[in-house]
Amino acid sequence: MIEFKEVNKVFRDGFHALKNITFKVEEGELLVLIGPSGSGKTTTMRMINRLIEPTKGTITIEGKDISKEDPVKLRRTIGYVIQQIGLLPHMTIKENVSLVPRLMKWKKERYIDKVDELMHMVGLDPEMFGERYPSELSGGQQQRIGVIRALAAEPKIILMDEPFSALDPISREQLQDELVRLQRDIQKTIVFVTHDMDEALKIADRICIMKDGEVVQLDTPENIIRRPANEFVRSFIGEDRLQESDSISFPKLTKLMVPAVTAGENRRLAESLKMIRNKRVNSLVVVNDQNVFQQPAARIRSPLPGKTSQSRRSWFTLWGI
Numbered sequence: 001m002i003e004f005k006e007v008n009k010v011f012r013d014g015f016h017a018l019k020n021i022t023f024k025v026e027e028g029e030l031l032v033l034i035g036p037s038g039s040g041k042t043t044t045m046r047m048i049n050r051l052i053e054p055t056k057g058t059i060t061i062e063g064k065d066i067s068k069e070d071p072v073k074l075r076r077t078i079g080y081v082i083q084q085i086g087l088l089p090h091m092t093i094k095e096n097v098s099l100v101p102r103l104m105k106w107k108k109e110r111y112i113d114k115v116d117e118l119m120h121m122v123g124l125d126p127e128m129f130g131e132r133y134p135s136e137l138s139g140g141q142q143q144r145i146g147v148i149r150a151l152a153a154e155p156k157i158i159l160m161d162e163p164f165s166a167l168d169p170i171s172r173e174q175l176q177d178e179l180v181r182l183q184r185d186i187q188k189t190i191v192f193v194t195h196d197m198d199e200a201l202k203i204a205d206r207i208c209i210m211k212d213g214e215v216v217q218l219d220t221p222e223n224i225i226r227r228p229a230n231e232f233v234r235s236f237i238g239e240d241r242l243q244e245s246d247s248i249s250f251p252k253l254t255k256l257m258v259p260a261v262t263a264g265e266n267r268r269l270a271e272s273l274k275m276i277r278n279k280r281v282n283s284l285v286v287v288n289d290q291n292v293f294q295q296p297a298a299r300i301r302s303p304l305p306g307k308t309s310q311s312r313r314s315w316f317t318l319w320g321i
């Protein structure tokens with residue numbers, strides 16, 4: 001869908017911000033660009049809607065070189081959501097959401113229906129919120145409007161540059177969940193910039209890790225965690241997450257097992273029960289003096305001398321053996 005080939009950016013001051021960036025974004029995929037501040041994420045993203053032009057290299061969308069297209073028309077076919085929300089303060093919510101469709105000269109009924117549909121999709125009743133001004137909404141509500149405004153003209157591609165990072169942690173999590181849910185329905189091609197690895201792992205189909213203007217690794221969240229390309233990626237993911245993922249995919253046996261407590265074969269019941277209580281286990285493994293496992297029914301001495309084997313078995317049941 002979107003393809004970068006050997007894209008370089010040298011800014012006017014001579015700073016080489018992007019070095020041979022080559023990657024593809026598949027149709028319907030949510031690709032996260034992640035990396036430390038200054039690694040070139042925003043520069044990469046803004047090239048897709050031609051807010052920044054490459055110094056060298058080509059970017060194609062559906063096979064077409066975008067440098068040959070009209071940038072204004074191009075931008076209208078690409079939704080764009082930024083951190084600073086960017087709603088127009090003097091326009092109502094409905095006017096904000098319908099902005100691009102109106103610029104594209106959609107019929108009134110069509111864009112009114114679209115605004116209603118989108119507001120319902122993010123749980124904001126158009127009757128209640130449609131005529132309000134942005135300042136009359138919470139930060140989280142405003143950013144929901146920012147997201148649906150980017151969807152209003154039915155673009156195939158949506159660019160999102162740290163859209164949730166200015167929000168409080170609870171709103172941020174809610175919006176991430178909503179985006180995942182929304183994306184299941186709308187299946188847009190989304191390029192999403194963040195510096196937050198938790199966010200990336202939660203929402204991404206694939207993650208592109210950048211450092212100093214280069215792509216360090218591009219893969220699914222699972223593969224990045226299982227096989228970090230180098231030390232930088234490892235440290236960026238963080239040891240905690242690496243270990244956590246180990247225990248999710250391959251739990252260590254010792255974590256699953258209750259440690260076995262052994263008892264000599266000649267041990268009597270009262271002593272054994274005491275051991276069970278003290279060691280906080282619900283069974284004992286009976287061993288002989290060479291520490292070899294013994295079949296309990298054959299080996300444990302009857303706690304009640306002279307009783308039948310039936311009652312002996314019930315003791316074993318009590319012991320959980």
Ligand SMILES: Nc1ncnc2c1ncn2[C@@H]1O[C@H](COP(=O)(O)OP(=O)(O)O)[C@@H](O)[C@H]1O
Nearest residue numbers: 011013015017036037038039040041042043044
């Ligand atoms: N117009 C510009 N002129 C010179 N350097 C710039 C310009 N815009 C961005 N940069 C530099 O390019 C690098 C990448 O910036 P950016 O893409 O915004 O990074 P990120 O979004 O990953 O934080 C940074 O070092 C930044 O200072």
Ligand SMILES: [Mg+2]
Nearest residue numbers: 041042043193
């Ligand atoms: Mg940025």
